[in-house]
Amino acid sequence: MKDVFAANEATSAEDAAKIIPRAEFRVFGQGILDIVEESMWKAQAKLFKKRESRETYFLSTATNEANVKVRDGLLDIKTKVGETENGYEIFQPRGKFQFPVKREEVATILENMKAEVNLVKDEYTLDDFIAIVEEHPGLAAVSIYKKRFGFSVDGIICEYGIIEFNGAVLETACCESEDYEGMTKAIEALEIGSFENRNYLVAAKSVIGMV
DSSP, rough: OOOOOOOOOOOOOHHTTTTTEEEEEEEEEHHHHHHHHHHHHHTTOOOEEEEEEEEEEEEEETTEEEEEEEEEEEEEEHHHHHHHOOOOEEEEEEEEEESSSEEHHHHHHHHTOOOOOOOOOOEOEEEHHHHHOOOOOOTEEEEEEEEEEEEEEEEEEEEEEEETTTTEEEEEEEEESHHHHHHHHHHHHOOTTTTTOOOOOHHHHHHOOOO
């Protein structure tokens, strides 16, 4: 099984396009940890890793389909390419870029965020990119702290954890896989199917009041 908590490494757009995207069902709220911690052992889950990280997500009022964030010093983008019949979202990795990031790559990222910006530099540092976001009326940056526990249920990658959006605390859980039928079984086993399926972008927007 692929280690989804593996160390972050730069990935070109060409290499990212070769990655087979996984569908994801993710929930946010309160009381989720109690539900998952009780149900996961009934489902004979296999715990494999804990991870803590601090990340910055970049949101756009124009779309929830461009997941752009900075983690471990890399500018990471995934874009939504579809949904399963059950509404599980499928995001394709588009690359992880080391700062300074080339103008062409920044332009592509902003295009996916549906944000028009006049780029005048050949390369952009992290501070430069944050400045672009802060100056654009349709963009926003959110500081996120994640404390996550990875596990599997019948081979389906799962996690649960505590997430802070600009200090506001929510609990989360998710299942992700290319095996959609297996995902459904894992979701049922973890008893989280009654929660709304929301990605990080939607959850962060709800916390900061971004419409």
